[in-house]
Amino acid sequence: MLNKLLITGANGGLGSVCRERLTHLAKTVRVSARKDLGNAAAHEEIVYCDLADKDAVEAMVHGCDGIVHMGGQATEANWDTIRAANIDGMFNLYEAARKSPVTPRIIFASSNHAIGFHEQTERLDAKSPTRPDGLYGVSKVFGEAMASMYYDKFGIETASIRIGSCFPEPINHRMLSTWMSYDDFVLLIERIFMVPRLGCPIIYGASANSASWWDNREVGYIGWTPKDNAEAFRAKIDAAMSPPSADDVTARLQGGAFCADGIHE
Numbered sequence: 001m002l003n004k005l006l007i008t009g010a011n012g013g014l015g016s017v018c019r020e021r022l023t024h025l026a027k028t029v030r031v032s033a034r035k036d037l038g039n040a041a042a043h044e045e046i047v048y049c050d051l052a053d054k055d056a057v058e059a060m061v062h063g064c065d066g067i068v069h070m071g072g073q074a075t076e077a078n079w080d081t082i083r084a085a086n087i088d089g090m091f092n093l094y095e096a097a098r099k100s101p102v103t104p105r106i107i108f109a110s111s112n113h114a115i116g117f118h119e120q121t122e123r124l125d126a127k128s129p130t131r132p133d134g135l136y137g138v139s140k141v142f143g144e145a146m147a148s149m150y151y152d153k154f155g156i157e158t159a160s161i162r163i164g165s166c167f168p169e170p171i172n173h174r175m176l177s178t179w180m181s182y183d184d185f186v187l188l189i190e191r192i193f194m195v196p197r198l199g200c201p202i203i204y205g206a207s208a209n210s211a212s213w214w215d216n217r218e219v220g221y222i223g224w225t226p227k228d229n230a231e232a233f234r235a236k237i238d239a240a241m242s243p244p245s246a247d248d249v250t251a252r253l254q255g256g257a258f259c260a261d262g263i264h265e
């Protein structure tokens with residue numbers, strides 16, 4: 001069991017799931033966001049923090065032995081926004097981890113948009129080259145590189161999860177390949193904190209989807225066996241919409257519509 005688990009972005013979509021469902025992992029859970037965290041539960045501490053504020057991040061990370069880093073810009077945006085949250089924010093987080101009296105084990109919410117320009121016909125594993133599909137995807141590649149460097153140089157362990165689409169259920173045909181259920185997401189986080197030696201793996205964050213493009217065999221040692229399969233929702237999706245045509249970007253490239261998005265000025 002962890003002593004103090006930090007959850008960043010704790011008022012966001014996935015941060016809220018973590019706040020609700022990871023209470024058993026630590027004696028104290030420190031929840032953080034820029035605003036709107038409500039009241040602290042008995043096992044919680046609330047810390048308001050902008051990831052771009054170096055001193056505030058240092059105070060937020062201080063003394064935590066586990067970090068679930070869900071905070072950050074979570075879609076494509078202009079460079080200033082991406083840089084503040086996902087570039088400066090990641091540097092601040094790792095510097096804070098390096099300086100903290102307790103070395104934390106970190107989970108970094110990376111993204112499928114780090115590899116978005118691969119064709120959907122390709123099967124990827126952790127060694128596949130990154131092919132980011134926008135500034136957001138580039139920032140996730142940067143985050144993975146930060147994790148790698150702080151592991152090699154300082155021994156700080158991070159699991160970078162290239163999250164596909166983590167929502168209550170898949171809602172379009174692309175998500176039949178990329179969906180990760182909340183249950184499988186929580187199981188993965190549990191395993192990452194339980195495994196004796198983590199290292200610095202890249203993990204594809206998707207359920208056991210029959211239509212998956214991703215191969216997680218390299219991280220078998222983590223002992224994560226996702227239970228759900230987006231295929232259970234195929235009939236519902238087919239009834240709601242026609243599948244995209246074969247030349248549509250959402251049917252061709254792994255990053256889908258992000259690949260067709262321009263630069264946000």
Ligand SMILES: NC(=O)c1ccc[n+]([C@@H]2O[C@H](COP(=O)([O-])OP(=O)(O)OC[C@H]3O[C@@H](n4cnc5c(N)ncnc54)[C@H](O)[C@@H]3O)[C@@H](O)[C@H]2O)c1
Nearest residue numbers: 009012013014050051071072073074085109111163165166
């Ligand atoms: N939900 C998914 O399917 C999915 C897929 C791929 C990657 N991810 C990644 O997972 C993480 C969580 O995603 P989400 O869907 O919960 O997104 P979200 O937008 O709901 O939550 C992100 C949180 O980060 C906070 N945040 C943004 N900029 C910040 C800053 N400068 N300082 C402090 N906090 C800041 C937001 O206020 C919010 O609380 C993100 O890093 C995202 O890139 C999510």
